[in-house]
Structure formats: C-alpha cells, structure tokens
Amino acid sequence: MVTGDRPPNMAKDSPESNQGADLEQGVSIELLDPEGKLAALFTEPEPELVPPNVHSVRLANVADAADMEEVERLAFPALFPPTRFRREVERSNTLYLLAVREWTEEEVALGPDAISKSDGSPGFVGKIASLPGLPVRLLFQTMGGRKAKMPPEYIAGLVGLWFVLDEAHVVIIGNRPGDRRKGIGELLLIAAMETARNHGSRVVTLEVRSSNMAARTLYHKYGFREVGVRKRYYADNNEDAVIMTTPPIQSDEYQEHFLELGRGHAQRWGETERRVALS
C-alpha cells in the first residue's frame, strides 16, 4: 500500500484522519510511525526466496555402482542379496536416477571414509577419527585418508524404473537415513514420474511393505492408489506387500495435479536441475 493510504475503517473526521491529510501533504510515514508498526501493517510481505536446491537428479552409470550399493545398504538394511548395480544400470529396459550434490568443503577436508559411511556407520578411519581428543585432520593425514579416492559427487538417494509394456515399475526408491525429510525422496519420485511420462508409460506401479507408512504417504501424495496385496511377499519377516498404482499419468487431470505438486516442492525446497533422458 502506498504511503499515506488510510485504513478503510478510519472515519474521515476522526483525529487520526488529520494524519492522513498531513501525509497527503507530503509528511512521510516514518515520522508518524518511527517504529514501523503501521507501515508493517500496510506492506505486502515479500515472497520468501528459496535458494536453489543443492541436489540435482541425473542418470546413473556403471561408475556409480559401488556408491549405489552403499545407498541401498543404508536405505534397506534387511535386503538380501544386495542389488548388483553394475549389471542393473546396463539393462535396456531399466533406468536408475540419482539425487546428487557437490561435496562440501568440510567433507572434502575430512575425506571419503568418514563421510560416505556417515549414516550411523562410519568406516574404520571415521570411527577412530570420532574418538574424543584426537585432531581429526592430522589423523587423516597420518592414515592417508586424504589420499583415498573421493567419488565425484555425494549420492543422497536413488530411484530405479523398470519399463514393461505400458507400465513403469518403481523397483527401488530410497535415500540415506541422514538425508530423510528434506524433500529428496519426493524429488526422486518427481524425476521418476517425469521419466515415465516422457517414456510414454501409461501408469506407474510399485510394491511397498504394508508397515512402511513414510513411503505409502509419499506415494499417496502423488496419486498412487492401493490396488492389491501380495501376502507374505517379503521373505525376511513375511510382511505383506501393498501394490500401488497411479491413475493414467498422461491424462491432463493427472499432469495438472503433478505439476502443482512439483511447483510446491520447488517453492519449499528450491528449484532442482533434473538431467533425465527420454524426452
């Protein structure tokens, strides 16, 4: 609201209205309202600027296999046998996407062992380095931690899609425990849905443990519906799998909803770069 506007409920002949007259004659509102309380009432709040998301999404390749196995191990501790991603990423009807970010300066200084296994299971060097009283950097230099090879990027999470007939099946989605509730799982799902749409898939399907409420809530948010149950599907504890599927994802109605969710994610977590194929 411009300086000098009158609050709508103020009578023209009230004492306060004289202030309005003064304002019209050029007295600035700062003089009348030194603490800025009135001005704050009339000022439109600036839309909050969310910095760009530090994470981006890209296609996985063979060089990522070892890091993907580590993320899988942390995201699915009960899974056995582990997935052999070296072979998986080369399959023609399967595609894996990674949520990645650059290493921070602090992480680079600490080296790979303490960081790559920092989700509650630090590696050998990381464990020793965390003992109280030891100068971490000196220890790493002594033990050659700096010389160990750092992966080019930090991989926070991954999602895999298997294309079969007109369906895209989510074979895996997960991120490191330390990266949960930061919008990364949702980002991976958005990237997977975009990829499935670009591939021409009609629907997206998946199975989820019946007790996995975090994942089920995420899928519900993106329009998945529970369409069946596979009894005792998971061998480790005989847990049922819930089969979930989207409505037709190419429909205008679904795309409208999906784009709205994507905008909400960007407003909350920042815009993300998604370098995915199949356009």
Ligand SMILES: CC(C)(COP(=O)(O)OP(=O)(O)OC[C@H]1O[C@@H](n2cnc3c(N)ncnc32)[C@H](O)[C@@H]1OP(=O)(O)O)[C@@H](O)C(=O)NCCC(=O)NCCS
């Ligand atoms: C499921 C998983 C991928 C979610 O990832 P995440 O990065 O923590 O999720 P996000 O921060 O992006 O949250 C997105 C949405 O998921 C849902 N969600 C995530 N965690 C949740 C929780 N603990 N409780 C309830 N809802 C949750 C919410 O709908 C959330 O949206 P909101 O923030 O608007 O409420 C993650 O918990 C994970 O890797 N789990 C282990 C592996 C796994 O179970 N994968 C699924 C196999 S089917």
